[in-house]
Amino acid sequence: MTATMNSKTTSPALDNKVPDGPIATKWEDHKFSMKLVNPNNKRKFTVIVVGTGLAGSSAAATLGELGYNVKAFTFHDSPRRAHSIAAQGGINAAKNYQNDGDSVHRLFYDTVKGGDYRSREANVHRLAEVSVNIIDQAAAQGVPFARDYGGLLDNRSFGGAQVSRTFYARGQTGQQLLLGAYSALNRQIHAGSVEMHNRKEMLDLVVKDGQTCGIVVRDLLTGEVESHSAHAVVLATGGYGNVYYLSTNAMMCNVTAAWRAHRRGAFFANPCYTQIHPTCIPASEDHQSKLTLMSESLRNDGRIWVPTAFDDNRLASDIPEAERDYYLERKYPAFGNLVPRDVASRNAKTVVDEGRGIGPLKNGVFLDFADAIARDGVETIKAKYGNLFDMYANITGENPYERPMRIYPATHYTMGGLWVDYHLMTTIPGTYAIGEANFSDHGANRLGASALMQGLADGYFVLPYTIGDQLAGKLGEGTVPTDDPVFKAAEAEVADQTKKWLSIGGTKSPEHYHRELGRIVWDRIGMARDKNGLEKAQDEISSLEEEFKKNVRVKGDNTSMNTELEKVGRVADFFELAKLKARDALVREESCGGHFRVESQTEEGEALRDDENFSHVAAWEWNGEDTEQTKHEEQLDFEYVALSQRSYK
Numbered sequence: 001m002t003a004t005m006n007s008k009t010t011s012p013a014l015d016n017k018v019p020d021g022p023i024a025t026k027w028e029d030h031k032f033s034m035k036l037v038n039p040n041n042k043r044k045f046t047v048i049v050v051g052t053g054l055a056g057s058s059a060a061a062t063l064g065e066l067g068y069n070v071k072a073f074t075f076h077d078s079p080r081r082a083h084s085i086a087a088q089g090g091i092n093a094a095k096n097y098q099n100d101g102d103s104v105h106r107l108f109y110d111t112v113k114g115g116d117y118r119s120r121e122a123n124v125h126r127l128a129e130v131s132v133n134i135i136d137q138a139a140a141q142g143v144p145f146a147r148d149y150g151g152l153l154d155n156r157s158f159g160g161a162q163v164s165r166t167f168y169a170r171g172q173t174g175q176q177l178l179l180g181a182y183s184a185l186n187r188q189i190h191a192g193s194v195e196m197h198n199r200k201e202m203l204d205l206v207v208k209d210g211q212t213c214g215i216v217v218r219d220l221l222t223g224e225v226e227s228h229s230a231h232a233v234v235l236a237t238g239g240y241g242n243v244y245y246l247s248t249n250a251m252m253c254n255v256t257a258a259w260r261a262h263r264r265g266a267f268f269a270n271p272c273y274t275q276i277h278p279t280c281i282p283a284s285e286d287h288q289s290k291l292t293l294m295s296e297s298l299r300n301d302g303r304i305w306v307p308t309a310f311d312d313n314r315l316a317s318d319i320p321e322a323e324r325d326y327y328l329e330r331k332y333p334a335f336g337n338l339v340p341r342d343v344a345s346r347n348a349k350t351v352v353d354e355g356r357g358i359g360p361l362k363n364g365v366f367l368d369f370a371d372a373i374a375r376d377g378v379e380t381i382k383a384k385y386g387n388l389f390d391m392y393a394n395i396t397g398e399n400p401y402e403r404p405m406r407i408y409p410a411t412h413y414t415m416g417g418l419w420v421d422y423h424l425m426t427t428i429p430g431t432y433a434i435g436e437a438n439f440s441d442h443g444a445n446r447l448g449a450s451a452l453m454q455g456l457a458d459g460y461f462v463l464p465y466t467i468g469d470q471l472a473g474k475l476g477e478g479t480v481p482t483d484d485p486v487f488k489a490a491e492a493e494v495a496d497q498t499k500k501w502l503s504i505g506g507t508k509s510p511e512h513y514h515r516e517l518g519r520i521v522w523d524r525i526g527m528a529r530d531k532n533g534l535e536k537a538q539d540e541i542s543s544l545e546e547e548f549k550k551n552v553r554v555k556g557d558n559t560s561m562n563t564e565l566e567k568v569g570r571v572a573d574f575f576e577l578a579k580l581k582a583r584d585a586l587v588r589e590e591s592c593g594g595h596f597r598v599e600s601q602t603e604e605g606e607a608l609r610d611d612e613n614f615s616h617v618a619a620w621e622w623n624g625e626d627t628e629q630t631k632h633e634e635q636l637d638f639e640y641v642a643l644s645q646r647s648y649k
């Protein structure tokens with residue numbers, strides 16, 4: 001079935017390298033046609049992996065196991081600190097253990113549809129194919145996935161799917177998967193194939209004659225700036241959700257590695273695509289610096305509602321059934337509380353904006369387990385979600401077994417990122433991006449439990465094949481020595497920049513500017529965007545950035561650990577990203593997935609796509625400090641999933 005909708009062409013700068021052939025066998029066939037590096041030659045290549053979350057750890061461990069010389073970097077004190085450890089709910093895979101109609105094709109279909117038809121079909125199909133291997137790999141490593149009564153691996157449902165395909169380890173799936181990947185990584189560190197560099201922050205990517213040759217890092221404990229040379233660099237540095245300041249991401253998450261690569265020539269794709277997760281604990285005051293996610297898995301059993309009356313101050317228990325609006329069940333009977341995240345988030349915003357919000361600040365909706373507890377018993381609910389309930393009680397002081405949780409959407413995940421081809425290579429030859437750092441397989445909206453799947457698919461099963469195809473052509477070439485002028489120039493730039501931040505001597509901290517930037521980004525480029533607001537955002541971000549550069553205050557020095565100094569560079573990159581994000585959102589004059597343009601909605605208030613004009617990936621090319629980026633387009637053609645208005649009714 002062909003549903004291609006436009007005749008526009010892809011920019012010549014974006015060769016996605018998607019192989020020909022039927023989608024079901026494309027990846028298998030391609031694996032055979034790619035060049036191989038034989039085992040003895042692998043040790044002649046050095047590969048740098050920046051980031052040791054699920055994507056980076058799995059890639060570094062696998063490349064090490066294959067025989068490459070790997071250098072892995074993280075700014076954390078241990079790979080185990082990566083933000084991946086926070087993932088709670090689960091990981092998708094098309095195993096069909098439940099025998100409820102799942103298949104590789106259905107996972108592929110759900111993901112393309114869930115992403116609102118803004119992802120590349122070939123990549124998504126490959127992701128669905130290798131999803132099944134990930135579970136075997138993790139189970140073999142000893143990841144303690146939940147099991148059912150008979151001892152088989154258990155599954156639950158996540159949003160945007162009508163089958164149960166989510167594997168989980170209570171509410172700690174990311175932690176357990178990371179322990180698995182970390183063990184594999186440690187094995188390679190012990191074997192000598194991976195050289196681990198903790199507490200080093202990548203601050204530049206080094207490119208010589210158009211080819212990647214290494215990175216420049218700053219030692220966060222001593223301030224020393226050093227270069228590392230390699231045949232290829234893999235960026236597994238996570239997402240940019242903290243551009244909003246308040247988010248569910250770990251506080252250290254930032255865009256710096258990806259942004260510095262962008263400034264060296266890697267195109268940045270779809271920066272306006274951000275996922276706002278519907279089930280977070282609402283902000284409780286103005287100076288809060290972090291929001292907490294309550295896993296999507298809770299929507300399996302929790303029912304979401306608000307009072308039908310406006311400004312209702314009664315306790316939930318005092319509101320009779322007839323005066324409750326279970327708005328997701330009412331509007332979307334087929335998916336109910338398990339509609340995808342973008343739909344659930346927008347609906348929560350609508351009822352709160354209407355004046356039906358609950359809680360002290362009227363900024364939340366109820367997530368109610370009373371029916372589930374009455375049906376299954378408290379022990380069953382405890383076994384499924386006990387640690388999440390405890391976390392909620394610790395943070396709010398309220399007992400969720402006795403009264404409904406309060407939840408509200410918050411920034412959670414970024415679908416945009418570095419543009420990559422089918423081989424996961426950026427527009428700089430030899431630089432790869434994997435996991436949340438790339439623009440990924442999730443289109444304009446990621447389905448729950450699919451980030452862990454993608455990060456591990458990239459790291460364990462895709463990159464280890466595709467990187468060889470490029471490296472095979474470099475056999476006999478050494479790495480560029482780190483005393484080459486190209487490294488020395490990059491080191492000098494990093495050192496100068498550091499000195500500059502320390503010398504400004506302004507009055508406000510990097511944290512202050514981050515918080516103010518986040519306010520603008522949330523207000524203007526948050527759950528709903530319009531032309532007027534986006535134009536204002538551009539002006540407001542630019543003037544705040546100007547003030548930041550003149551008035552930021554960084555205390556301390558450069559020869560010992562200095563978290564303000566670390567932060568100021570990250571905030572500077574967030575400013576540049578925020579400007580691009582506003583521009584990307586402004587020129588995408590359609591709604592799709594997590595990008596909701598107020599001007600483009602159906603009569604029922606759902607996101608209205610414009611396939612004729614916007615069925616493309618927007619990939620932005622850096623043109624230098626004071627010049628706007630150039631937009632390139634990769635057209636998206638849909639041969640196997642027919643484009644339609646998404647409906648979860």
Ligand SMILES: Cc1cc2nc3c(=O)[nH]c(=O)nc-3n(C[C@H](O)[C@H](O)[C@H](O)COP(=O)(O)OP(=O)(O)OC[C@H]3O[C@@H](n4cnc5c(N)ncnc54)[C@H](O)[C@@H]3O)c2cc1C
Pocket residue numbers: 050051052053054055056073074075076079081082083084085086087088089090091092173174200201202203236237238239248249250253254256257293412413434435436437448449450451452453455
């Ligand atoms: C609270 C929460 C719960 C979630 N739950 C789920 C879930 O249940 N299922 C699911 O599928 N997804 C979930 N997600 C999303 C998922 O956790 C992430 O998308 C995924 O873990 C990202 O993995 P990653 O390896 O790409 O990046 P990360 O885990 O963010 O790792 C990034 C790594 O890069 C390093 N790094 C970054 N910049 C630099 C630099 N400049 N120099 C050196 N090192 C650097 C960091 O030290 C870190 O090691 C959740 C997210 C959150 C916030």
